[in-house]
Amino acid sequence: MAKRKSKLIIKKHILIPKHIKLSAKERDELFKKYNISLKELPKIKKDDSAITSLNVKEGDVIKIIRMSQTAGEVEFYRGVISE
Amino acid sequence: MAEEIDTQQEYVHKKVENIVFGVASPQLIKKMASAKIVTPELYDKEGYPVDGGLMDIRLGVIDPGLRCKTCGSKLKECIGHFGYIELARPVTHIIFVNIILSLLRSTCKECGKILIPKDKIGRCHAKLDKAEAEGELEGRRAAIKNIISGLKTVNKCPYCKARQQKIALEKPTTFVENDKKMSPIEVRTRLEKISDEDIEIFGLKPGYVRPEWMILTVLSIPPVTMRPSITLETGERSEDDLTHKLGDIVRINQRLFENINAGAPEIIIEDLWDLLQYHITTFFDNNVAQLPPARHRSGQPLKTITARIKSKEGRIRHNLAGKRTNFSSRTVISPDPMIELNEVGVPKVVAMKLTMPIRVTEWNLEYLKKFMERGSSKYPGANYLIRPDGKKKKMTDETQEALIEEVAPGYIVERHLMDGDIALFNRQPSLHRMSMMSHKIRVLAGRTFRLNPAVCNPYNADFDGDEMNLHIPQTEEAITEAEVLMQVQTQLISPRYGLSVIGCVQDAISGNYLLTRGAELRRDEAVDLLCRVGVKDFSKLPSKEMINGREIFSCILPDDFNFKGKSRSVDEKGGNEVIIKSGKLVKGVMDRDNLGEGSGLLLRTIHKNYGENKAIKILGKIFKLGIVYLARNGFTAALSDSDLPEPARMKIKDILNKAEDDVNNLINIYHQGKLEIFPGRTAEETLELKILELLNKSRNETGIVVAEHLNKNTGSSVMSDSGSRGGPLNLAQMAACVGQQAMRGKRIEKGYIGRTLSFFKKGDLSSNARGFIRDGYKGGLTPYEFFFGAITGRDSLMDTALRTPKSGYLYRRLANAMQDLKVEYDLTVRDASGRIVQFRYGEDGIDVSKSENGIINIDRIISNVK
Numbered sequence: 001m002a003k004r005k006s007k008l009i010i011k012k013h014i015l016i017p018k019h020i021k022l023s024a025k026e027r028d029e030l031f032k033k034y035n036i037s038l039k040e041l042p043k044i045k046k047d048d049s050a051i052t053s054l055n056v057k058e059g060d061v062i063k064i065i066r067m068s069q070t071a072g073e074v075e076f077y078r079g080v081i082s083e
Numbered sequence: 084m085a086e087e088i089d090t091q092q093e094y095v096h097k098k099v100e101n102i103v104f105g106v107a108s109p110q111l112i113k114k115m116a117s118a119k120i121v122t123p124e125l126y127d128k129e130g131y132p133v134d135g136g137l138m139d140i141r142l143g144v145i146d147p148g149l150r151c152k153t154c155g156s157k158l159k160e161c162i163g164h165f166g167y168i169e170l171a172r173p174v175t176h177i178i179f180v181n182i183i184l185s186l187l188r189s190t191c192k193e194c195g196k197i198l199i200p201k202d203k204i205g206r207c208h209a210k211l212d213k214a215e216a217e218g219e220l221e222g223r224r225a226a227i228k229n230i231i232s233g234l235k236t237v238n239k240c241p242y243c244k245a246r247q248q249k250i251a252l253e254k255p256t257t258f259v260e261n262d263k264k265m266s267p268i269e270v271r272t273r274l275e276k277i278s279d280e281d282i283e284i285f286g287l288k289p290g291y292v293r294p295e296w297m298i299l300t301v302l303s304i305p306p307v308t309m310r311p312s313i314t315l316e317t318g319e320r321s322e323d324d325l326t327h328k329l330g331d332i333v334r335i336n337q338r339l340f341e342n343i344n345a346g347a348p349e350i351i352i353e354d355l356w357d358l359l360q361y362h363i364t365t366f367f368d369n370n371v372a373q374l375p376p377a378r379h380r381s382g383q384p385l386k387t388i389t390a391r392i393k394s395k396e397g398r399i400r401h402n403l404a405g406k407r408t409n410f411s412s413r414t415v416i417s418p419d420p421m422i423e424l425n426e427v428g429v430p431k432v433v434a435m436k437l438t439m440p441i442r443v444t445e446w447n448l449e450y451l452k453k454f455m456e457r458g459s460s461k462y463p464g465a466n467y468l469i470r471p472d473g474k475k476k477k478m479t480d481e482t483q484e485a486l487i488e489e490v491a492p493g494y495i496v497e498r499h500l501m502d503g504d505i506a507l508f509n510r511q512p513s514l515h516r517m518s519m520m521s522h523k524i525r526v527l528a529g530r531t532f533r534l535n536p537a538v539c540n541p542y543n544a545d546f547d548g549d550e551m552n553l554h555i556p557q558t559e560e561a562i563t564e565a566e567v568l569m570q571v572q573t574q575l576i577s578p579r580y581g582l583s584v585i586g587c588v589q590d591a592i593s594g595n596y597l598l599t600r601g602a603e604l605r606r607d608e609a610v611d612l613l614c615r616v617g618v619k620d621f622s623k624l625p626s627k628e629m630i631n632g633r634e635i636f637s638c639i640l641p642d643d644f645n646f647k648g649k650s651r652s653v654d655e656k657g658g659n660e661v662i663i664k665s666g667k668l669v670k671g672v673m674d675r676d677n678l679g680e681g682s683g684l685l686l687r688t689i690h691k692n693y694g695e696n697k698a699i700k701i702l703g704k705i706f707k708l709g710i711v712y713l714a715r716n717g718f719t720a721a722l723s724d725s726d727l728p729e730p731a732r733m734k735i736k737d738i739l740n741k742a743e744d745d746v747n748n749l750i751n752i753y754h755q756g757k758l759e760i761f762p763g764r765t766a767e768e769t770l771e772l773k774i775l776e777l778l779n780k781s782r783n784e785t786g787i788v789v790a791e792h793l794n795k796n797t798g799s800s801v802m803s804d805s806g807s808r809g810g811p812l813n814l815a816q817m818a819a820c821v822g823q824q825a826m827r828g829k830r831i832e833k834g835y836i837g838r839t840l841s842f843f844k845k846g847d848l849s850s851n852a853r854g855f856i857r858d859g860y861k862g863g864l865t866p867y868e869f870f871f872g873a874i875t876g877r878d879s880l881m882d883t884a885l886r887t888p889k890s891g892y893l894y895r896r897l898a899n900a901m902q903d904l905k906v907e908y909d910l911t912v913r914d915a916s917g918r919i920v921q922f923r924y925g926e927d928g929i930d931v932s933k934s935e936n937g938i939i940n941i942d943r944i945i946s947n948v949k
Contacts, residue, residue, distance in 0.1 A: 019697065033909075034909055034911060034918065034919065034922075035909070037919070039918070039920060040913070040917050040918045040919050041918075042919060042920070068926040068927070070925055070926050070927040070929070070937075071923075071925075071926040071927030071928075074922075074923075074926045074927075075922065076922060081360075
């Protein structure tokens with residue numbers, strides 16, 4: 001298939017929650033708060049469509065703000081992995 | 084801390100540092116064997132095991148009196164010894180076919196080197212190590228798989244430049260290269276060429292595994308202790324399945340030897356070789372997809388090695404992970420509403436078999452002696468006496484006197500179960516923690532376990548023949564734990580939805596409904612009623628001659644209890660509000676919405692305000708009050724309950740006639756092609772949808788008519804209104820119209836071509852030809868209506884029967900996947916290795932069992948603080 005630029009911007013879709021890249025400082029604070037390393041975080045692939053425009057690399061942490069049935073708005077974190 | 088570890092080390096005799104799995108080499112098999120097996124015969128004429136046979140006594144002893152020729156020990160001392168047979172031709176081991184296939188595909192057929200260029204091998208190793216660091220062994224395995232699949236397409240050896248052929252596996256055990264069969268001998272020579280260094284990439288450890296060992300040249304014979312024979316009453320011997328299978332292998336192997344030596348034609352040898360392969364394959368695994376399973380003469384499949392280990396009935400899940408317990412009992416259950424909610428009725432026969440260990444002290448010595456005097460056959464007696472050194476003595480008529488003489492502090496008497504002892508009560512399937520609760524024992528006559536019908540719900544029990552298990556905890560710790568953590572009252576609030584799992588059911592709801600809906604009793608009747616329920620304080624009863632139901636109900640409530648809620652039915656004034664003020668039910672009726680399990684907040688509020696112990700007592704009293712009142716009042720569901728007055732029947736008839744006309748109208752419009760079609764649907768679908776909607780609507784209309792005209796004071800109406808059993812829909816089905824019978828969301832269309840029954844015309848789409856039952860159950864169904872009802876009835880029966888095992892397996896997988904998730908102190912949910920699953924439990928961090936229906940009622944907290 002030829003390269004065709006899709007008109008659909010996945011990031012803006014109503015069902016895609018907000019993905020934010022954490023700064024190194026924020027990331028370290030998160031690790032300290034939960035006493036964890038990247039290994040213990042849930043994962044997200046580097047080429048996940050929701051974070052392609054965030055310019056992430058392996059080891060970054062993504063903060064996801066989701067709508068929750070039980071708690072309204074919820075923060076969730078994922079560590080970026082390759083493949 | 085350091086000391087603790089040291090004391091532990093004293094007991095650590097030997098420590099397992101690591102385990103390496105490998106493949107047994109032919110040399111190893113020979114080395115660990117103590118006999119070479121050469122003949123398929125088992126016993127000689129005298130019935131003595133043949134030397135070199137499969138039951139050779141060098142392989143261990145299974146008969147009493149014989150001694151093992153290898154180790155010299157007797158039966159039960161000798162653990163058995165392996166033997167071996169030399170195979171006439173090599174044979175592929177079924178378990179390893181997939182590894183062999185990938186080895187063949189990814190190594191050169193000429194030089195045996197792995198098909199990765201020299202400079203890339205280092206990178207390969209690095210990749211694997213990285214995968215292991217990230218995903219542990221599973222990650223490494225995945226990476227190996229990845230590399231191997233990449234080598235499948237390489238068609239030129241990077242070392243000797245030899246062209247590679249496509250190798251396929253012809254299941255189960257034949258390898259094919261370019262449509263030419265490879266014999267196990269060829270495969271073996273190929274595998275021999277692979278170097279130890281290359282093996283490592285495949286995840287095989289040099290020194291422990293050689294690829295060629297995966298093709299068998301000798302076969303290890305398991306010891307006879309692993310396959311003991313059984314002597315039947317007739318004196319005949321019945322051999323184990325494995326022995327049978329090994330007999331086949333040895334026999335074919337001998338024949339193969341003879342044929343080769345005699346120089347028999349190639350075809351015969353090939354055939355025997357294949358047969359040997361088949362026997363050895365089924366010896367390891369009798370459930371290979373492409374092979375017919377080897378069978379007994381009776382036709383039942385042999386249970387060979389894999390079947391012994393694998394799945395539910397296998398060694399692991401059945402014998403190792405499956406535990407069996409003493410001090411337990413199982414029998415049929417039956418209801419007894421008059422025992423407390425946290426009691427269980429135990430038959431006397433059971434109470435005299437199961438025991439409670441009581442430690443003898445100075446102070447209870449005389450008391451326990453009385454039990455011992457009664458012995459094991461008189462209730463309440465004692466069955467055993469345990470000496471301080473742990474010796475257990477049974478109480479019999481002979482030993483009784485001596486034992487009574489002997490008891491002293493420090494002994495333990497195992498006495499019969501008595502009222503108030505603690506027991507664990509369980510019904511399978513144990514799907515949640517309320518499936519096993521602790522009850523107080525109540526010894527009763529009869530042969531069944533008795534339980535209060537209100538606790539049926541958490542166990543999901545009914546009395547159509549259900550059986551339940553009873554366990555008696557035997558140590559102080561266990562008893563206390565059961566009492567503190569597992570008693571019925573501690574399980575009152577469900578951790579799933581934060582409401583009471585135990586509530587009034589059936590008659591208890593009907594009774595309380597009738598009582599609070601405006602019953603009036605004489606004072607003596609009221610006192611009698613309350614007395615039966617267990618209320619002893621009548622000061623709350625107003626001092627008047629006639630007392631109404633609400634005042635009686637209020638006697639059970641605590642004096643300072645305030646509550647506001649809603650009921651599902653309306654009281655005599657037409658409101659559905661329930662108000663309790665200072666422990667008095669001022670307004671409203673009690674029905675399922677307030678008393679039932681899993682609904683309403685009355686029970687939840689009582690639990691919150693007064694604690695679990697008081698809550699369960701109050702609940703028990705409410706339950707009994709309902710049942711006792713109903714029993715005294717009399718309650719019945721009669722045929723005349725669904726009688727409708729003539730105008731109502733006319734109305735219903737009109738509604739249904741109109742519906743039928745409307746349907747026919749729709750069908751006409753459809754045939755004329757003028758039907759307005761829904762977007763995304765065909766004309767047929769649109770018609771069906773419209774008809775379904777129409778018929779459902781008219782059935783509901785009949786329901787409304789029925790609800791308007793039925794007598795509110797009949798048993799059926801009371802049950803429907805209070806929510807104790809049945810609803811308005813069931814009443815309407817009895818009195819007016821059963822309604823459309825649907826299969827998979829559609830009207831019935833199965834049967835003959837174009838019609839449901841030969842009674843109808845082809846292509847008839849009218850309501851009654853497609854499963855609409857316009858009569859009510861009481862009025863009676865026409866034959867075809869009855870048949871449609873039977874169709875859906877059978878369908879739903881089949882559906883449940885098929886769904887139950889499926890959902891059971893789904894649950895098992897889910898439970899196994901989530902069993903060690905845990906909420907940590909930092910409120911995160913983590914798995915066993917500390918990985919975060921949720922950052923807050925349920926995203927809101929609410930402990931449902933401490934909430935009300937999953938919600939924290941902030942308004943009430945505020946009003947309480949004020």
